[in-house]
Amino acid sequence: xxxxxxxxxxxxxxxxxxxxxxxxxxxxxxxxxxxxxxxxxxxxxxxxxxxxxxxxxxxxxxxxxxxxxxxxxxxxxxxxxxxxxxxxxxxxxxxxxxxxxxxxxxxxxxxxxxxxxxxxxxxxxxxxxxxxxxxxxxxxxxxxxxxxxxxxxxxxxxxxxxxxxxxxxxxxxxxxxxxxxxxxxxxxxxxxxxxxxxxxx
Amino acid sequence: xxxxxxxxxxxxxxxxxxxxxxxxxxxxxxxxxxxxxxxxxxxxxxxxxxxxxxxxxxxxxxxxxxxxxxxxxxxxxxxxxxxxxxxxxxxxxxxxxxxxxxxxxxxxxxxxxxxxxxxxxxxxxxxxxxxxxxxxxxxxxxxxxxxxxxxxxxxxxxxxxxxxxxxxxxxxxxxxxxxxxxxxxxxxxxxxxxxxxxxxxxxxxxxxxxxxxxxxxxxxxxxxxxxxxxxxxxxxxxxxxxxxxxxxxxxxxxxxxxxxxxxxxxxxxxxxxxxxxxxxxxxxxxxxxxxxxxxxxxxxxxxxxxxxxxxxxxxxxxxxxxxxxxxxxxxxxxxxxxxxxxxxxxxxxxxxxxxxxxxxxxxxxxxxxxxxxxxxxxxxxxxxxxxxxxxxxxxxxxxxxxxxxxxxxxxxxxxxxxxxxxxxxxxxxxxxxxxxxxxxxxxxxxxxxxxxxxxxxxxxxxxxxxxxxxxxxxxxxxxxxxxxxxxxxxxxxxxxxxxxxxxxxxxxxxxxxxxxxxxxxxxxxxxxxxxxxxxxxxxxxxxxxxxxxxxx
Numbered sequence: 001x002x003x004x005x006x007x008x009x010x011x012x013x014x015x016x017x018x019x020x021x022x023x024x025x026x027x028x029x030x031x032x033x034x035x036x037x038x039x040x041x042x043x044x045x046x047x048x049x050x051x052x053x054x055x056x057x058x059x060x061x062x063x064x065x066x067x068x069x070x071x072x073x074x075x076x077x078x079x080x081x082x083x084x085x086x087x088x089x090x091x092x093x094x095x096x097x098x099x100x101x102x103x104x105x106x107x108x109x110x111x112x113x114x115x116x117x118x119x120x121x122x123x124x125x126x127x128x129x130x131x132x133x134x135x136x137x138x139x140x141x142x143x144x145x146x147x148x149x150x151x152x153x154x155x156x157x158x159x160x161x162x163x164x165x166x167x168x169x170x171x172x173x174x175x176x177x178x179x180x181x182x183x184x185x186x187x188x189x190x191x192x193x194x195x196x197x198x199x200x201x
Numbered sequence: 202x203x204x205x206x207x208x209x210x211x212x213x214x215x216x217x218x219x220x221x222x223x224x225x226x227x228x229x230x231x232x233x234x235x236x237x238x239x240x241x242x243x244x245x246x247x248x249x250x251x252x253x254x255x256x257x258x259x260x261x262x263x264x265x266x267x268x269x270x271x272x273x274x275x276x277x278x279x280x281x282x283x284x285x286x287x288x289x290x291x292x293x294x295x296x297x298x299x300x301x302x303x304x305x306x307x308x309x310x311x312x313x314x315x316x317x318x319x320x321x322x323x324x325x326x327x328x329x330x331x332x333x334x335x336x337x338x339x340x341x342x343x344x345x346x347x348x349x350x351x352x353x354x355x356x357x358x359x360x361x362x363x364x365x366x367x368x369x370x371x372x373x374x375x376x377x378x379x380x381x382x383x384x385x386x387x388x389x390x391x392x393x394x395x396x397x398x399x400x401x402x403x404x405x406x407x408x409x410x411x412x413x414x415x416x417x418x419x420x421x422x423x424x425x426x427x428x429x430x431x432x433x434x435x436x437x438x439x440x441x442x443x444x445x446x447x448x449x450x451x452x453x454x455x456x457x458x459x460x461x462x463x464x465x466x467x468x469x470x471x472x473x474x475x476x477x478x479x480x481x482x483x484x485x486x487x488x489x490x491x492x493x494x495x496x497x498x499x500x501x502x503x504x505x506x507x508x509x510x511x512x513x514x515x516x517x518x519x520x521x522x523x524x525x526x527x528x529x530x531x532x533x534x535x536x537x538x539x540x541x542x543x544x545x546x547x548x549x550x551x552x553x554x555x556x557x558x559x560x561x562x563x564x565x566x567x568x569x570x571x572x573x574x575x576x577x578x579x580x581x582x583x584x585x586x587x588x589x590x591x592x593x594x595x596x597x598x599x600x601x602x603x604x605x606x607x608x609x610x611x612x613x614x615x616x617x618x619x620x621x622x623x624x625x626x627x628x629x630x631x632x633x634x635x636x637x638x639x640x641x642x643x644x645x646x647x648x649x650x651x652x653x654x655x656x657x658x659x660x661x662x663x664x665x666x667x668x669x670x671x672x673x674x675x676x677x678x679x680x681x682x683x684x685x686x687x688x689x690x691x692x693x694x695x696x697x698x699x700x701x702x703x704x705x706x707x708x709x710x711x712x713x714x715x716x717x718x719x720x721x722x723x724x725x726x727x728x729x730x731x732x733x734x735x736x737x738x739x740x741x742x743x744x745x746x747x748x749x750x751x752x753x
Contacts, residue, residue: 023315023385030381034419041423041453045438048449058444126436130444133436137427 028176032183035145039187042141046134046194056199057131061124063196071114072192075146078107079185082153086178092168094160101153101174104181108150115143135195142184142191149184152177221720230325232317233720237324238303239618242611244324245295248331252286253680255279260642260676266663276659278342278361282334285347285365288461289372290331292603296468297414298324298379300610301407303618305383307711307718308401310392310727315385323378330371337361337368346657348454351428351439351447359432366425366432373418376464380411380418387411392710394729401709401733402491406471409495410464413502417460424453448513455506463502465599467495469606470537473559476613477541478734479707480556481548485734487540494533501530511579512586520579527577534570538563551705554628558609561636565601569594572647587657590650596643608635608686615693616700620716623697627689634682641675709733 050056057063085100119136126136156177159165166174227236227243259279262271271279302320306313314320337343337358343365345354354362387408391400428450430436437443439450470491478485485491507515507523515523541563550556572594575581585591608631615623645668650656654665661669703712711718713727 020313020317021315021389023389026389027316027319027381027385030384030415031377034377034381034415037416038419038423041420041456042427044420045423045427045449045453048452049438049444049446052446053444126434130437133430133438133445137430137436141426 022172024172025175025179028179032179035183036187039141039190042134042138043190043194046138049130049134053130057135058129061128061131061135063135063199064118064122065196065200067114067118067121068192068196071111071118072188074107074114075111075185075188078104078111079182081107082178082181086171086174089166089171089174090168094163094166097166097174098157098160101157101177105150105153105157108146108153108181112143112146112150115139138191138195142188145184145187149177149181152180230321232313232321234302234306234314234317234320235618235718235720235722237320238299238301240324241294241298241302241327242300244327244331245291245299248286248290249295250683251335252283252291253683255283255286257676257680259283260673262659263661263669264673265670266666267660271659273659274341274344274358277344277346277357277657278338280657281343281346281349281365282337285334285343285369286331287599288347288465289369290327290334292465292599292607293376293461294327294372295607296465296472296603297376297383297407297410298327300403300468300472300607300614301379301383301410304614304711305386305404305407306390307617307714307722308404308709308733309387309390309395310710310723310729311386311390312722312726314382315390316382319378320382323375323382326371326375326378330368330375333364333368333371337364340364348458349428350454351431351450354428355432355439363429363432366429370422370425373422376414377418380415383407383411384415392726392729396729398489398492399729399732400492402474402485402488402495403468403471403709405492406467406474406495409499410467410471413460413467413499414464417457417464417503420453421457424450424457427453448510451510451513452506455509456503459506459509460502462595462598463498465603466606467498469562469603469610470495472606472610472613473541473562474537475707475709476555476559476609477544478736479613479705480551480553480559481545482551482706482736483544483548484732484736485540486543486546487536488732488734490536491540494536497533498530501526501533505530505577508577508579508582511582524577524579528574531570531574531577538567538570553612553625554623554632555609555612557629557632558605558612558635561632562602562605562609565597565605565639569597569601573598585650587655588650589646589654589656592656593643593646593650596639596646600639600643605635605639608632611690613705614711615690616704617711617716617718619694619697620700621693621697622700622704623693624689627685631682631686631689634678634685638675638677638679638682642672642679643675645669645671645675706736708735 081100082104085097085104088094088096088100124132126132156166156173159173222231222233222236227240231237231240258271259276262268262276302314302324305311334343338361340360341358343349343354343361344357345362349362349365387400387404427436427438431439431445437445439445439447441447474485474491505523505527507519508527511520511523541559545560572590576585576591576594612623612628615621649665649668649672652665654661700716702714702716704716705712708731710727710729710733714723
């Protein structure tokens, strides 16, 4: 009807099925730009504080390296693990996907466990000094994102119980969980460099 | 791109639509972009009235030098919440959420936004945010101004300040989710026949706005989270005595809040670019210049924030850089202004309410823009910093700019939204009162500022009293100007003259559907064969269009 309005010059009418296209992956990618700028704000605040304080980190609040390095290796490997899950679902192998996603969730949980262990053994708390403030807020905020990532992965595993829910042609949810997990990983690499490695020099 | 691998035959399961919406559908979690647009507009307008009443109370207090109409703490709380509500709960949600949601899918020939449920979620974050702000009055009200600089914000009414932070984080989340939705919608959901250079300018403006909100809002969230920790959990990010620094807050805050100025004006520029050519009956002058200048404002706007901090001890090189970048923003803005004036030039202008508000905006925004240029240069800024000159400037831009633009948009698209025309006589009365009120309130403030009256104070030197009294009278005129508008909206919505599908003879796609549009927007998707602004050149174009179609 509208297609024939004279002034519009839209003379030809084409009918489309009333379907809604699926842009969720693109939406997630755009959203992650925003998320990375939130971390960007924290990084900027950290770097400014670092530049303004002569001794960084102040004596007594040095970071531990062993546990976080193991943690980092686990998290980075988990990005490869989750990718195998994505490869599996594209071959219609739901069981394979479930296996790799379980493994990723477990590795994420180990990472969080390692972080809690680190918090308990560091010997200083959130309020100790401004470095400790940054340390706990930034790693805590990242940990929250890891936690959300684990929930997403578990959600994918939960949904994959239904036969045919995910397949080689329908795997948007699987892909989105993977993209989010990679994002969390990339942010950790920056965080690890800023908070752990660069404080050693 | 990952989604390219997805087959197109996997539609998302959305709830089935009924034939028409009932009134109570507007109070539910509805996923239709038109319902969400109106929800945004009405909610935002209610907050506008609340914020406006706070302004009237403050102006009453300021009518005389030593009045005690408001308790000082209450004055501070009104001051903070007036600014916060007007920015975060009125202009931004009305312009982006309201008009953006209602118009963008219609203008690009889509049936809905890319993520309808996310869209509804984004809207429903707003009412709780407003409720949090208003509830903060039970705890003394946030008192540190809408900028909430520490250390003031960490020592006054801390519970209320935390509620303020949470409210801003809520509307910020809403704004980010909305931006994701707009970017994907405009990018991917245009009807296939619409080329990028046929995209209505409002959509270009919304694209630029969304990109800007997407990158700047999360930085504010980061800054506010640190402030929340400082207030509630004993950290010292912004406490100089413990190694922190208050200027870091200012950087994070203004990295969002200066671009927020463009978030409030870019959609309005989009509205102007739609209203002016339709009511001047002329093709818009410089389509590409207007479209690209929106993107230019979006990019340059991210590099000007330090001009709010010229008096915070910024080094001279920084002042130099940010003075220059600030002045550069005036260029794309000027391009737009000239394009609109050139569009008006020689047009068959219909001086109805929408056009009056658009022309009113032009005149006032030029004044506000010019005082902005003076403020953007470090030497002048240092002189008038934190005086009423600043208040005058941003009210000319935000009231004379954004609010006039929102009114122009309401008069222009009300027939599309409701199927009925607004009454022109009431509309003109509304315009005259608003125009007089705005100038009476804010023009004298330039003088107050140049003479040194500080902003954000409830008592002031008696020498400023006569000018302040004029401002207060202006504020009352502005308050009364709402009355004919409200009567007009309520009466016309029920009994107004039936508008027909296209009362203004507009060429952009939203006018091609019925008024109000059916729930699915189109019976059949429209096909674009012409630009949205080709007024009066149908005959000349017809032959070439046919040639082009054949070639394609």
